[in-house]
Amino acid sequence: MHIHILGICGTFMGGVAALAREAGHRVTGCDAGVYPPMSDQLRALGIELIEGYGADQMALQPDVFVIGNVVSRARLADGSPKFPLMEAILDAGADYTSGPQWLAEQVLQGRHVLAVAGTHGKTTTTSMLAWILERADRAPGFLVGGVPLDFGVSARLGSGSQKLFVIEADEYDTAFFDKRSKFVHYRPRTAVLNNLEFDHADIFDDLASIERQFHHLVRTVPSSGRVVVNATEDSMQRVLARGCWSELSRFGVGGEWQARGSHDVFDVLRQGRVAGRVEWGLSGLHNQMNALAAIAAAEHVGVAPAEAAAALGSFRNVRRRMELRGTVERVAGKLTVYDDFAHHPTAIRTTLEGLRKKLDGSGHERDRILAAFEPRSNTMKLGTMAAQLPWSLEQADLAFCHSGGLDWDAAAALAPMGVRASVADAIDPLVAKIVAAARPGDHIVCMSNGGFGGVHEKLLSALGKTGAAE
Incomplete structure (x- = not known):
């Protein structure tokens, strides 16, 4: 064909x-x-x-x-x-x-589908789950909304005898002729509901309308299936209150699956008993929660929690999730440039908080974080969440916004940050502002759900050529 x-x-x-x-x-x-x-x-x-x-x-x-x-x-x-x-x-x-329709008809039929849904963390959690199953010799198929570093590709058919297929389950609409959320096509037997807040303002009127779509997903899970749900999210409890016909497995505070320890080394508890231990290089509470969700989902298809937790010790994350793009060495220290997919205010805040905690925990609490971002998603272009930007950037010492193509005033939205925030309507002036402000020891985080005009390489080149203030 x-x-x-x-x-x-x-x-x-x-x-x-x-x-x-x-x-x-x-x-x-x-x-x-x-x-x-x-x-x-x-x-x-x-x-x-x-x-x-x-x-x-x-x-x-x-x-x-x-x-x-x-x-x-x-x-x-x-x-x-x-x-x-x-x-x-x-x-x-x-x-x-x-x-989604082509995928459902040509790939997913006859398979045990494990679908990972949520406003944030879908790509990372899907990748974690696929990696756990891979290390457990299940040879799963998968489709991830990014490129997991452990696989090097975003999708494959898989060859395991269980016919497992792990898919990132997006709530965005299917097509201009099919306004249902993508994930209603997938018919999962294992569904992860990671978190839920308002997003996609271009197609959803409010949070309640997104919750309705999530419940459509819950309706498709068979009675022999499992719904793995974040116990800390009120929005998820409202979704489940509409009805659930499958086994429930909750994670986070108040749930069956919990974590004890720091974010980079922690015990996995199931009903209060230690079931495994995760030791890895990832940071942040969000990744700890992602891990619990992946472990609970893998257990549904026969992978022991201890084995799943051990597998995450070698998990290398996904491209464009705090991906190190390069460093520039200076006499007084190095400058580090990262690439991250964050574009929703909550995701921006979570990314920066994770880096700040990692720096503080490794003796680099005095290192500055410079956040460069572009409001490129449809929701951000509409300006629906512009007022949340100062909150999302609280952990940044300096913030640099690419405002090109926006119909709302980014400078006005960032005004509460005072001199900590700068705005430029093109990439080259933005790079110039960052280079002028950068100094040894800085961590520059570039956040966008697009290519960001090649800002990472432009920054590394400019910093390498001109250096930073010593």
Whole structure:
């Protein structure tokens, strides 16, 4: 089968492309504004990428067009379609489907699906769970919204006899013609509900509407299945109050699964008894909670908690999750540049708090944190959470915002931070501001859910050439 994917470089659609290619299908695709790591992965798989959404791609004559949710019926200022290929598909009556629907029909049927849902931590927890199952010789299939460092790819079919498939279960809508959340297509037997707060302001009116979608997911879990849920989240309790027909397994304070110890070395407790021990290089309470969720989910398919906890000791996280991009050595100390996917205010705060605790615990409490970020997600572009930015950046000594393309005043939103915050409407001026402020010992965290204009390499290059104040 030849499938042509519209929006192929999104993390989810890129994973679908990789699975289809592994299954022996011919895969081509198109997108705009291509950026790593997905573009690199697709090219390595021999998948042809076409820039843009031109109607001339109809000449490829695929068996089916798989439509990503980036595609819409939107029109440009001159009245022409933003996605002319989609208009051509509709006019021709060609066969098309959504990515989640294709995945459900072609990959997930007949498998034990372990789905990880939540506003934050989906990618990391999905990767943890896949790694636990891999180390336990279960050879799972998986689709992750990122590239786990332990696997080097975002998706694979898997070969284990249990036919396990771990998937990052996103609540965002499926496609312009299917407004259900992606995760309702997956029909999991094991579902992780990690956390839940308001996000995706472009498609959800309020938190209650997102909770409704999460309950749609709960409804699809069979009675022999397991729902692994965060016991500390009021929103999750409201979801479950609507009805749950499966085994419940709660983690966090008040739950069956808890942690005792520091965030980087802790015992895993099940009903108050030590069931395993995690010793790893990750930081932050959020990662400790992610670990508990992954261990509880793995136990549902037969992996002992002690074995799962030991496996996490070798877990190397995911690309763009506090990924070290480089250091610049100076006589008075080094400057360190990280890349992180954080874009929601809570995620930004969690990322910076995790780094601050790690620095404080390793004797570097005087090192400064410089936070560079761009409000690029649809929710952040709308300015819905602009007022939360000063709160999210409290652990940053200095903050630098890329405001290009925003319809709201980033400088006004960051005004409560005073001189600690700077704004630039283009990447090069932003880099210049950071370089001028940086000094030895600083940790520069670049946060975005996009390519951020290559800011990491530009910073490393500029710092290497000009240095920082000694």
